[in-house]
Amino acid sequence: MKLNHPLTFVILLLSSIFAFTAEAQDQEQIELAQQYDDKGEIEKAKSVYEELAKQKKNIPIIHSRYFRLLINNGYLDQAENYVSKALKAYPANIIYRLDAGILQQRMGNNASAEKYHSEVLDEVRADPYKIRLVASHYIKSDMLEKAIVYYQQGREAASDPNLFALELANVYRRLNEKDKMVLEYLKYADEDQARITYVKNVLQNILTEEEDLQGLSNMLLDKIQEEPDKQLYNELLIWINLQQKNFYGAFMQARAIDRRNRSDGDRVMDVASIALENQDYDNALKMYDYIIEKYPRTGNYVSARRYKIKAREEIVKTRYPVAQEDITKLIDDYQNFIDESKGSAMGPSYATLEAMRSQALLYAFYLDKKDQAITTLQEVAEHPKASRELKARCKLDMGDIYLLINQPWESTLLYSQVEKNHKEEPVGYEAKLRNAKLSYYKGEFELAQGHLDVLKLATTREIANDAMSLSILIQNNTALDTTEAAMQDYANVELLLFQNKQIEAVFKLDSMLELYQNHALADEIHWLMATIDMKLGKFNESLAHLNTITEAYGYDILGDNALYMTGKIYEDQLQEQDKAMEVYTNFLREHPGSVYVADVRKRLRNLRGDFNVN
Secondary structure (H helix, E strand, C coil): CCCCCHHHHHHHHHHHHHHHHHHHHHHHHHHHHHHHHHHCCHHHHHHHHHHHHCCHHHHHHHHHHHHHHHHHCCCHHHHHHHHHHHHHHCCCCHHHHHHHHHHHHHCCCHHHHHHHHHHHHHHHCCCHHHHHHHHHHHHHCCCHHHHHHHHHHHHHHHCCCCCCHHHHHHHHHHHCCHHHHHHHHHHHHHHCHHHHHHHHHHHHHHCCCHHHHHHHHHHHHHHHHHCCCCHHHHHHHHHHHHHCCCHHHHHHHHHHHHHHHCCCCHHHHHHHHHHHHCCCHHHHHHHHHHHHHHCCCCHHHHHHHHHHHHHHHHHHHCCCCCCHHHHHHHHHHHHHHHHHHHCCCCCCCHHHHHHHHHHHHHHHHHCCCHHHHHHHHHHHHHCCCCCHHHHHHHHHHHHHHHHHCCCHHHHHHHHHHHHHHCCCCHHHHHHHHHHHHHHHHCCCHHHHHHHHHHHCCCCCHHHHHHHHHHHHHHHHHHCCCCCCHHHHHHHHHHHHHHCCCHHHHHHHHHHHHHHCCCCCCHHHHHHHHHHHHHHCCCHHHHHHHHHHHHHHHCCCCCHHHHHHHHHHHHHHHCCCHHHHHHHHHHHHHHCCCCCCHHHHHHHHHHHHCCCCCC
């Protein structure tokens, strides 16, 4: 037949049109069946699918939905006829054979079902791609145990004990078999150390209960005994101890890694930094002492010496009332460190400049030597080794000192300079937060809210939380009080406290408590009085205010803060461990969603002696 013959051309054209029309009609019917299925109009969907299934070419397109519709709605005989037709049309299709087995199992024909499953398994066992395909189909069919069998058989056939580790971990996760899940995640991370971060993130979301973390910890300790040279287990054990705030336990594992890697104490320094940030100063000190003793000729030695003084400083500042002689001793220690650094061949280091900054703040806030503090901060900011961020922080510190001496315009000038020059940086957000607080102190609540609304979205969680807390305080106590008198008085007290004028603040709060005893600020007033009394060493008076908050306002925003602080006073200041344990136990029962839960659990474990810190 010649294609240039007119009749031939017409026949071909008509054939193409008819074929295209048929395809279009089939597609319309497929979409119609899917719509009926989605709407739950089962009979209508089934009727359309039956017609479509009469043509072999439609089976691959409709199979998944049609088969599911039939078996999920009890049309098992029709499903058997359909699957028989599908297998006759496509005898090599693995999915259709799997579904035949699934159908036979649904019908109670277990021997027939197992025959299909076994035949498929024998065929795909040596092919990891097909194993994943088949196991995935079983998972979609909610036959998780079958998926496990296929993964394990594929692993055995490949003689690879880590094959399909992630897939198996995910299946065990769905089955809530946590021990098996964790073992598979360990295998997955063991194949590639870069995966450890992923595994940590997954486990953090799954192992939310204390006993889960302890179970993983025990498992890792066993693994370390079996394979002491495998760093993965030490790394994960560090992570678990950090989750539990068991910083001494993390120190033990970090020390082992540093010894193995000959890394001059880098991992110990990391853990020490986290302990310091989490206010576990005693264990931070242990770690810095270890670095100083074991790594005297390294860069970590200098940092450890500087941070050791910093840890001691935090201890001094949180043991009330703060002793002036302890502050003087800290200043002397900083000075010795600074002098030694300046006299070294390398000259002042970044750690030296940080020590000078810390020393200046002690002069300003504890010894009332503000001029000396400003002079030191200016020296640090102008030093060629000072980083851009350190210079900015020195400016913020000087702004704070000017606020101490009632020069708010100087303060806001410095804060604004840092905010302008460090936009979208943490130190820039800190500057904006200081400007917001300055507006708050001055009673410019609307302007303060403008700053705070931006800071609620800050990238630094701590800044965002501080902004949110101050914003809520202003909103809650100005919405119904159009005069804003109570809020202004309260802001004035907070400024007095910032300026270390605690006695003046107490007198002001006493009068406020009488004047505003039925105001929404009443619990906040008790909170400030409790804080001041604690810092003055009046612990019983502080506990009385905290008890008032717990009893009368326990449901409010300060309820968990008050109970947490009560426990800390009994533990840290009064050394009444039994009473502290009682308070912490009540805390966990009454405030299970509090941000303080992790620290309370850690304190309870310490008091019970769960952690071996000897």
